[in-house]
Amino acid sequence: MIxxxxxxxxxxxxxDRLFAACCDNRQLLAAxxxxxxxxxxxxxxEMGLPWISVPEDRGGSGGGLPEALAVLRVAGRHGAPIPLAETGVLAGWLLAGAGLSVDPASPLTVVPGRDGDTLRLDGGPGPDARLTGTAHRVPWARxxxxxxALVGSDDGWQVxxxxxxDVGVRVEPDVNLAGEPRDTVHLDGVEPAVLAPAAAGVDPDALVRRGALARVMTMAGALEAMSELTLAYAHQRRQFGRPVATFQAVQQHLVVVAQEAAxxxxxxxVAATATARADERAGGGGGSSSSGRDGAFEVAAAKLLAxxxxxxATRAAHQAHGxxxxxxxxxLHQLSRRLWSWRKEYGDDRYWTVRLGPLIDAAGADGLYPLIAGG
Known part of the structure; x- marks a missing residue:
């Protein structure tokens, strides 16, 4: 048990019981x-899982960020093919921080904000506002x-x-390596259903950090499941009259997968704890903090490690399975394809390496160990 x-x-x-009942290999292929x-x-x-961490007075299920992230970790173990992170941890966070409410029934998604996106808010914030442009790789848009979306304006960032x-919305289907929808969305002068200034400290960098944290948590769950699946197979599969788990070469693969998951x-x-503390300091509904620095190191390090x-871990698991x-x-492919897809979302290796460097440099020689050991 997690x-x-x-x-x-x-x-x-x-x-865990829900996802286990609905996410076996056959069901995932059908999805x-x-x-x-x-x-x-x-x-x-029905259980309120997608809206955990969204305040009840904003249409959510209540609870905190740790509960929402823990559920994402469980979902990652099973490869749950639904917009769980997008609905509550990302869209709900943006909406609630801006003083807006969510619909406690409908799935939501968030524009991650990628190079090549062209979203703009015509008419400025107000009754004449219209959203135009193209957003790429939007999860579960269909x-x-x-x-x-988080869109810039002369008055600051707007949710x-x-x-x-809407007739002005056209969704062009696409998928990632795992077959999960990552659609291109074209908008032609669409009137917003809701529009409000983003909470203090919420900007594209804060959104990327929040998205990266959500992906790290699902990846942690997937890695744990991969380790358990590989270990079980190695003990079950026999070669030369004994389980392959008794062979030293296979044991090495098992150790690699287990240690990477751990x-x-x-x-x-650690990243979830740092971000939750920053949320509390920001007043609960906003971003990481007004400074945008709290939790930055922990999230960057966690996403890079993931x-x-x-x-x-995928290489070792597949070598052990043959x-x-x-x-x-x-x-096994339901886990490995998702891990390889999620590692490219909300920042790849280069993205987070570039951002870790200045944080470490700012800490200085005397602050390096405390930064790594204590955040």
Whole structure:
């Protein structure tokens, strides 16, 4: 059973049972074909899982960021094909911080903000505002009821949500390596459903950090599941009259997968704690903080570690499995394809390496060890 500091184990057990019942290999393949798991979404929505960490007075389920991230870790273990992170941890965070409410029934998604995006707010913030442009690699856009974006204006950053059913919205389907929707969204003068100034400290960098933290947590869960699956297979598979887990070469692969999962889980937990503390200092509904620095080092380090672990652990797991790990009927690919996809989202290795450097340099020689050891 998953243990997460300070989070009610009953919540995690309930989420684990739900995802286990709805996310076996056959169901995940069906969801990939359909574009998402609608039945799973409806069951998760009945339990309020997508809106954990969104205040109740804003239409959410209440609870804090640690609870929401812990559920994402459980979802990552099962590869849950629904916009769980996008609806609450990202879209709900943006909307609630801007004083707006979520619809406690409909899935949401968020424009990650990528090079090449051309979103602009014509008419300025106000009744004449219209959203125009193109957003790339928007997760689950075809399944979402609304698309939430952070758009710049002369009056600062604005949180804007547009309905996907609007005639001015055109969704061009695309997928990542795991078959999860990562669509291109074209908007032609769309009237926002809601529009408000973003909370203090919320800007594109804060959104990327929040998205990276969400991906790190799902990657931690996927790595844990990959380690457990690989260990179980190595003990079950026999060669020359004994389990392959008894061979030294295979044991080395098992150790690599297990240690990578442990490192990422630890880093994810530290990053989540730092970000939750920053949220509290910012008043609960905003970004990381008005300075934008709290939790920056922990999130950057955790995402970089998770990105690297996705490569190292996947290689070791597939080597331990041999040919069966490459088959569609065996579930290993559901984890490895997702890990390789998520490592490119909300910052790849180069992105976070470049951002770690200035943070370390600013700490100075005397502050380096305290920064690494204590955040």
């Amino acid at each position: 243990d997460y500091p300070g989070v009610d184990p009953v919540l995690l057990e309930t989420a 990939e074909e359909a574009g998402w798991a609608k039945d799973l979404w409806e069951r998760a929505a 399944a979402a009821a609304r698309i939430v 804007v949500a547009v309905p996907t059913a 490192v990422v889980t630890m880093a994810a937990t 990105n690297q672990a996705a490569h190292t 040919a069966i790990g490459m088959t569609q009927e065996y579930p």
